[in-house]
Amino acid sequence: MVYVADDARYEPMPYRRVGRSGLKLPAVSLGLWQNFGDDKPIANQRAILRRAFDLGVTHFDLANNYGPPAGSAESNFGQILREDFRPYRDEMIISSKAGYDMWPGPYGVMGSRKYLLASLDQSLNRLGLDYVDIFYSHRADPDTPLEETMGALHTAVTSGRALYAGISSYSPELTREAVRIMNDLGTPLVIHQPSYSMFNRWIEADLLDTVDELGLGVIAFSPLAQGLLTDRYLGEVPADSRAAKGGSLKSGMLNDETLGRVKALNEIASGRGQSLAQLAISWALRNDRVTSALIGASSVTQLEQNLAAVQNLTFEEAELAAIDEHAKD
Ligand code: NDP
Numbered sequence: 333m334v335y336v337a338d339d340a341r342y343e344p345m346p347y348r349r350v351g352r353s354g355l356k357l358p359a360v361s362l363g364l365w366q367n368f369g370d371d372k373p374i375a376n377q378r379a380i381l382r383r384a385f386d387l388g389v390t391h392f393d394l395a396n397n398y399g400p401p402a403g404s405a406e407s408n409f410g411q412i413l414r415e416d417f418r419p420y421r422d423e424m425i426i427s428s429k430a431g432y433d434m435w436p437g438p439y440g441v442m443g444s445r446k447y448l449l450a451s452l453d454q455s456l457n458r459l460g461l462d463y464v465d466i467f468y469s470h471r472a473d474p475d476t477p478l479e480e481t482m483g484a485l486h487t488a489v490t491s492g493r494a495l496y497a498g499i500s501s502y503s504p505e506l507t508r509e510a511v512r513i514m515n516d517l518g519t520p521l522v523i524h525q526p527s528y529s530m531f532n533r534w535i536e537a538d539l540l541d542t543v544d545e546l547g548l549g550v551i552a553f554s555p556l557a558q559g560l561l562t563d564r565y566l567g568e569v570p571a572d573s574r575a576a577k578g579g580s581l582k583s584g585m586l587n588d589e590t591l592g593r594v595k596a597l598n599e600i601a602s603g604r605g606q607s608l609a610q611l612a613i614s615w616a617l618r619n620d621r622v623t624s625a626l627i628g629a630s631s632v633t634q635l636e637q638n639l640a641a642v643q644n645l646t647f648e649e650a651e652l653a654a655i656d657e658h659a660k661d
Contacts, residue, residue: 361626452493
């Protein structure tokens with residue numbers, strides 16, 4: 333059936349400004365790292381994307397290597413974009429990245445100009461787009477001069493293949509340097525994409541202050557700690573869960589100590605009338621230096637539950653203190 337977006341789609345979701353740029357992102361954005369490869373039914377992918385857009389999610393985050401196999405998430409998203417979302421392209425912020433292993437040999441990984449621009453062209457081809465809204469350096473490359481990696485992002489923007497440039501998982505020091513280089517080139521970086529959750533608080537030490545001072549926005553990836561910060565693992569490990577697949581979420585992470593903290597946080601969530609997933613998302617967004625929480629979802633039910641987190645983004649001091657007891661790296 334032809335997809336027609338819900339007229340009420342902009343009502344439920346707050347939109348937050350990305351640093352000091354003109355761009356706004358939904359408080360919750362959807363990532364396609366897992367759940368959108370060729371191993372997942374396209375009908376489920378389509379249902380998740382349609383529901384997300386109907387609930388105000390305007391930002392969809394991809395990378396060259398998302399799948400499996402690498403590239404298939406962009407191809408599948410490109411197909412659904414063509415079939416369902418073509419009339420809505422100007423209402424969407426679509427991002428991609430390059431930095432991790434993509435094709436064999438020295439030009440298919442890390443941060444060279446050769447790799448970044450070839451990869452971006454391949455991503456555009458798979459997506460069926462002329463441009464992405466945000467193009468990221470997916471990780472810092474210690475062997476490539478930062479001027480070269482940033483120069484490639486600058487070319488991506490000036491050549492019209494991307495509207496904005498971003499960096500992911502860069503240290504505060506490299507972020508500062510990258511911003512200086514990009515300002516000199518005349519293409520300011522607008523966004524940093526780091527990991528951040530109640531179980532991974534590294535950005536609180538320095539990065540948040542650094543990006544705040546520099547005027548970048550932050551989109552926090554894996555705010556649910558890949559599903560740990562949900563009710564998914566409160567009982568037996570479900571057969572269809574990420575942990576059961578033994579990929580990026582190792583079953584060793586489900587130890588008694590961690591699960592004890594998950595249970596304690598689940599109690600705090602209940603006290604707020606939220607699910608644990610909702611608490612984790614609200615907490616990541618509790619101060620507006622985090623522009624957007626970048627979640628994953630393997631079903632429409634998960635997605636709907638997660639997006640409802642935006643209905644309660646405020647915390648009492650006592651709640652934050654109670655969370656701090658258990659929210660540790
Ligand atoms: P999350 O921490 O949100 O984990 C998502 C997973 O948690 C889902 O696949 C699902 O697991 C489980 N889950 C989600 N909602 C619920 C719920 N309500 N109840 C129970 N379980 C739930 O994020 P991801 O780790 O998926 O990362 C999100 C995005 O961040 C990626 O798609 C990508 O765009 C970006 N990212 C960027 C990186 C970078 O280097 N820049 C690295 C990693 C991610 P299950 O499959 O078991 O159902």
